Amino acid sequence: MSLHRFTSRTNTGVQVLRTRTFILNLSVRLHTLIQSVFGGPVARAHTKWNTMSGSDPAAAGSLSEEFAVPAHVEEVRSLMAAFAEQHGAAGRMVVLITSGGTKVPLESRTVRFLDNFSSGRRGASSAEYFLSQGYAVIFLHRHRSLYPYTRLYTGVNLLDCLTLEGAGLVTVDQRKLPNITKVLKRYQEVKSAGLLLPVEFSTLSEYLHLLKAAAQALSSIGSKAMFYLAAAVSDFYIPASEMPEHKIQSSNGPLQISMKMVPKILKPLVKDWAPKAFVISFKLETDPSILLERARCALDTYNHQAVVANVLDTRHGYVVVVTKDSQKELVLTDEEAQREVEIEEKIVQNLSHAHIQFINQKG
């Protein structure tokens, strides 16, 4: 059981908790509405993550029962595979960008959930720069997180930007949407060329299954695939089998939540699902003193190509791209910040250059 009520506290600094029995609901009802282009109902089935057990002993055996599979995962896999093949055949590199935070339900019929701070800004802006570099982009993003191009008008109320003209015509007030003609033109070019494939997730379960499907879908293009894992994924979750069905009542006093560690998907992704791909992970910390050590530790553990290391407070102006044998600081100067240059332009330039070298080495 993962949810407990605090019942007593000894004076030794040790807490004694009594387990509270909840009705179990093994057939988890995924809360979220998947409103992606592939929208559809969500299945209650569970899958085996066979290749994962060996890679993450901590989680071995339990994965198949703990993360519900979204019903549309096969459909999305096919779309992603077709997208990769088409662009691979046209000589394009393909990047899978993950973006935004994941939602971790605390109840089966979810009212409460744990979330990770992430607007999706880094993923959405990076998508634009990868498109400028000639990549085709699969944009695996949290529902309602920032979206390429549209992100530039976030926070603007749509109805504040429109003008009622005569004869039922509605026009855009371009003072309210700066550069709209330029941005709209670029958006329409990308869309009509079919260079951007959006896929949505909300929960951790959806994220995990869709990322696995993406890795498998991109395997056909080998080293031409890049994984740019910018999403803020929860480290902790409550297994479906240990979740209460109903809304946790507040009338019974304080709450103890016990969360398990999420298996590190990077391990099977690098080792089993996409062994030829160029894989970039992100490391966000709030404490700068442990950042580089943790980035190096991730590289050693997962054997992928690079970690983009950043600190919460300074992430829009400073990152370090860490590889096995290098460490490159990318910084926005004050002058660049004034010109509204974005750090993601530098990150994407750095990584797409490294990706080409990687492809040339691997063939």
Add this chain to the structure above:
Amino acid sequence: MSLHRFTSRTNTGVQVLRTRTFILNLSVRLHTLIQSVFGGPVARAHTKWNTMSGSDPAAAGSLSEEFAVPAHVEEVRSLMAAFAEQHGAAGRMVVLITSGGTKVPLESRTVRFLDNFSSGRRGASSAEYFLSQGYAVIFLHRHRSLYPYTRLYTGVNLLDCLTLEGAGLVTVDQRKLPNITKVLKRYQEVKSAGLLLPVEFSTLSEYLHLLKAAAQALSSIGSKAMFYLAAAVSDFYIPASEMPEHKIQSSNGPLQISMKMVPKILKPLVKDWAPKAFVISFKLETDPSILLERARCALDTYNHQAVVANVLDTRHGYVVVVTKDSQKELVLTDEEAQREVEIEEKIVQNLSHAHIQFINQKG
């Protein structure tokens, strides 16, 4: 201390936890960006909730230190007070609507937070119906939750709705934004008449302080004020004094989170801050069998005028308005659902009628 690592489990069903020491950070850095019309930096000061201690013994004494005050609260209070006075003088009733979920940080430099499911749909649509009934509306809503009128186009990508015409003109594709001329006209009427005052919150602390400020600001109009508390407010939180400063590391194993109960703000609101107002709370449950009992229990405890009781799965088609001496079911028929009638229209009709009776009784 509120965050613990699981260290051992006895075989008696009792868990023994060892407290883990975290660096304390008493000057809480509110994570969220307040981007409301009153936007501004967030203070680190703390306030006394003097009137609250007596009303909620469970939380007595600690409130002053546990919920950081947003820096703009005084500015917002003045704006709300001026709004209430102006509309009160014009003979209008004023409703304060709260809408959307609250964010509860788990870390001072917040990466993770607990959230409540709420799109803000009920609050945003209710605001429109209150405006139709002649109310002036203060819309206290979660940042980026649904907004009156604009909500009708949620999920639509702005750039998909625009057309580049010659000569740099950008027009709206009205097939993509149904009824846009009608909705835009209504939105502009409401805006130019100054009938809608938006105020944003993100965290639980912001919500609590802004609601208190609203209650005080509306006290001048007495029974003409309605509180329509539709927001999904967290029942649990971690006090600032017990929060770790930095991102919780996942490398040390599973996580125990211990959360305190949020003091029930409804009690001082009804008793001390807005004793003459017409106050409506909402009760959302996932288990229908306990719903009405819990609604009645809330009325007995807080002594306010009505509870709108609803069940998560059916909340868009069925609610019960519970008062001390009545219980009114409001239901959308299939035919109404087809015509896209909204249950909020019925709720608002019911409550605005009851509000007029209340005013006539109280004088």
